[in-house]
Amino acid sequence: MSRRRLVWTGLVAALIVAALLVWVWPPAHRWVFGPGAATNHVVVSGNIEAHQSVLSFTNVQAPITELPFDEGKAVTAGAVLARVDSRVYQQQLAIDEASLEAAARQVAVATSNLAASRSTVASDRLDFAEKQRDLQRNAGQLEAGAISRQTYDLSKTAAGQSGAVLARDEALVKVAANNIALAQANLKTAQAKVALDRVTLSFTTLRAPFSGVLAVRQAELGELAGPGVAIFTLDDLDHVWLRAYINEQDLGSIRLGEAASVTTDTYPGHVYHGRIGFIASQAEFTPKTVETHAERVTLVYRIRIDIDNPAHALLPGMPADASIALLPPEK
The missing domain is CATH 1.10.287 (Helix Hairpins)
Incomplete structure (x- = not known):
């Protein structure tokens, strides 16, 4: 085989490999040649949060005589959580x-x-x-x-x-x-x-103000209960959200009520459906504990993504990611 033919064969092989790379690498994330194209989704990370109520007795002070539930128990609204000597x-x-x-x-x-x-x-x-x-x-x-x-x-x-x-x-x-x-x-x-x-x-009977899960039990039988003395922490797992932050350059491409896909490392492969329920009107510094100076001075906006959680699989504090489609900026 001649030298010229070898050169042409190598060039054709290189072009084939390049074409394959362009084909398998999604253009929405990265281009192989030329300037980088803007992605059509943004991924934000944060932690799951929920409404939490620290429950205590009101206007009474007496020893606790009844504590029927332990931590982790699901309770319905109105359920008796504790009683004191009345x-x-x-x-x-x-x-x-x-x-x-x-x-x-x-x-x-x-x-x-x-x-x-x-x-x-x-x-x-x-x-x-x-x-x-x-x-x-x-x-x-x-x-x-x-x-x-x-x-x-x-x-x-x-x-x-x-x-x-x-x-x-x-x-x-x-x-x-x-x-x-x-x-x-x-x-x-x-x-x-x-x-x-x-x-x-x-008031000598402490009832659940809403349906949820008892996250923390902070009292025991016989202890003196009184106003401000925490008995339980109740989480409303029916209404959870993801607290995350978005860069300023992507702020104009998301909307209130826009759908978001939420995933967690705890349940890989499972996608939770969410909606953007809040976008902060003021910027703040990147909320990290360890970062470079360049990252620290970056301004971001806080967002809240409300998530459907019927099975109570998502728990407060759980890290999660959300993928949000970037829409054309409003004119």
């Missing part, structure tokens, strides 16, 4: 319920007193009217000389006394009405105390 709060409720009953009886007594006072006033008015008629009749008879002056004076005194009794009993009616208002106010106060006692008594 005897003191039950006794306070009993005392205030007795006071409420007494206040209700006081209202009944005051109402009866008012009715009796009004009946007395009605009788007084009849008596006063009769005494007034007697006085007028005696006045005419006195002028006619039919009765003595003493008889007339006695009828006048009787009319005056009847009027005084009427005025007194009318004042007592007002007092009885005021007593009813006071008794009703005391009744409302007693009702409010009982309602507060029942609310406080309900």
Whole structure:
């Protein structure tokens, strides 16, 4: 074989290899020849996060008497997570319920007193009217000389006394009405105390505010629970998201609500479906603990990718990657 033929054979082989490289290497990631083309996807990395609530008792302080769940247990909204000794709060409720009953009886007594006072006033008015008629009749008879002056004076005194009794009993009616208002106010106060006692008594039972998984149990039976003393940490695994950061040059090519494909090293080959739920409006430095100066001064924007997690496979703190399609920048 001639030298020229060998050269041509080698050149053809090189062209074939180059063509194969161009064919198998996706142009969306890299070009072999010429300037690099922009990719049509961006991959961001971060950690899975979820809504976490640190649960504690409210407005009560007592030893823990019941802890039916351990860490890692799934609970539904309203499930009883813990109880404390409620005897003191039950006794306070009993005392205030007795006071409420007494206040209700006081209202009944005051109402009866008012009715009796009004009946007395009605009788007084009849008596006063009769005494007034007697006085007028005696006045005419006195002028006619039919009765003595003493008889007339006695009828006048009787009319005056009847009027005084009427005025007194009318004042007592007002007092009885005021007593009813006071008794009703005391009744409302007693009702409010009982309602507060029942609310406080309900605080002796700690319930799950939403369905989730108990991530941390921070108390044991017999410990003194109180406001601010953590009992459980509850994770809402139905609503998880990926916190990640995107470079400034890619910011204009993603949109709120855009779909994202999320993968983890824990479950290789499984793709979780997500959506961009938040894009920060302000840039920040690259959040790394160890980095070069060039990386440290790079500005990025925080994004949140909401992820469907029906099987609760994604857990808080789990590292994950998300692939997002880069869209044409908005004009």
